[in-house]
Amino acid sequence: MKLKSDTVLITGGSSGIGLEMARQLTALGNTVIITGRDLKKLERVQKELPGIYFYQSDLSDPQSIAKLAVRISADFPNMNVLINNAGIMRTVDFNNTEDSMLCSEIEVNLKGPIHMVQQFLPLLKKQPEAAIINVTSGLAFLPFPETPVYCASKAALHVYTKILRVQLEDTRVQVFELAPPKTTAALIDRVGTDGSKNKMPTMEVSKVVRTGIKSIIRGKKEILPGLSKVLKLAGRIQL
Numbered sequence: 646m647k648l649k650s651d652t653v654l655i656t657g658g659s660s661g662i663g664l665e666m667a668r669q670l671t672a673l674g675n676t677v678i679i680t681g682r683d684l685k686k687l688e689r690v691q692k693e694l695p696g697i698y699f700y701q702s703d704l705s706d707p708q709s710i711a712k713l714a715v716r717i718s719a720d721f722p723n724m725n726v727l728i729n730n731a732g733i734m735r736t737v738d739f740n741n742t743e744d745s746m747l748c749s750e751i752e753v754n755l756k757g758p759i760h761m762v763q764q765f766l767p768l769l770k771k772q773p774e775a776a777i778i779n780v781t782s783g784l785a786f787l788p789f790p791e792t793p794v795y796c797a798s799k800a801a802l803h804v805y806t807k808i809l810r811v812q813l814e815d816t817r818v819q820v821f822e823l824a825p826p827k828t829t830a831a832l833i834d835r836v837g838t839d840g841s842k843n844k845m846p847t848m849e850v851s852k853v854v855r856t857g858i859k860s861i862i863r864g865k866k867e868i869l870p871g872l873s874k875v876l877k878l879a880g881r882i883q884l
Contacts, residue, residue, distance in 0.1 A: 646776045646819060646861050652676040652724040654717060656704060656761065657731025659686035662780060662825060665854045666728060671696055673858075678721060680704075680713065681731070704731050704757030705749070714764035725772035727765050729758035730780040734795040747794065754798035759805065766818070775818045778861065779806045783826040783873035799824075810866060819866075823857040826872040846872065 653670050657663040658679025671677045671694055680702040681687050687699040700716060703709040717724055732754045735746070758779055769775040785803040788796035803822065810820035828850045848871040856870040869877060 646726070646774065646821075646864075648726070648858055648862055649674050651726050652678070652721050653726040653728060654678045654680070654721075654724055654765070655728040655730055656680050656702075656757070658699070659683060659690050662828065662850055662854060663728070663730040664690060665850045666730065666857075667694060667697060669851075669854050669858060675726075676721070678717065678724070704761070705752040707756075707760050710757070710760045710764050714768070717765070718768050722768070723772065724765075724768060725775040726778065727761060727769060727776070728778045728780065729761055731757060732780070732782075732795075732799075734792055736791045737794050739793070750794045750798045754795065755801050755805070758802060762809065769818050770816055773817065776821060776861070777809070777813075777818060778821045778823060778857075781806065781822055781824045783824055783869070783871075783876040785824060786873070786877040819864075821861050821866055821868065823853075823860075823868045823870075824873045824877075825853045825857075825870055826876065828853050848872070 653675050655663050655666055658667045659681040667677050667679050678698045680700050682703050684701050691697055702713040733750055781803045782799040784796045785799040806822045813820055827847050829847050853870050857868050860868040
């Protein structure tokens, strides 16, 4: 993928890694579309990046995803890059957890990207060159005990991405995985036990995204920035 003059859709593009992807891909001359649930955040991003487009959408709702696909296909028929970035992370103690919240990360982090791919795959297959980029996590390889469902959702997304790559190998749609370590994005800094923070070293979110973009341009399918390489190796040793 050249990632220049492409039309890119980024879920969860109003903050963190998604927002930084929007910044860097816009700077490279791409048409960038972001989605998110919070309309005010989306509007703030558009003020910061005037050339960007946004759509309000909820990844936990398959009907919302289906409506998004209809709108994007009509408004941007040349859309050729899908970045499944949106995600949520919660601390979970299985001894004391409300059932109503137990699978919320599965809905957004795993089922959301799967529904996105199925809805947008027909459009992507029409393009001369296309890509799906799934953002997983280094914690897919070595889980953090305080966030078990998050880690499970990202591990499942990692496996799904590998299988999707195999199934699409005879198409023009390339499949990439970006598995960041802990970053300066706010998602993971809030996580800890009894108010403490995760002490794992952080990587600047801008560096994670730069590494991801350069690797995708080079055609590297599984991208493990910073400590994610160590986490994958440690996970293998642990097993």
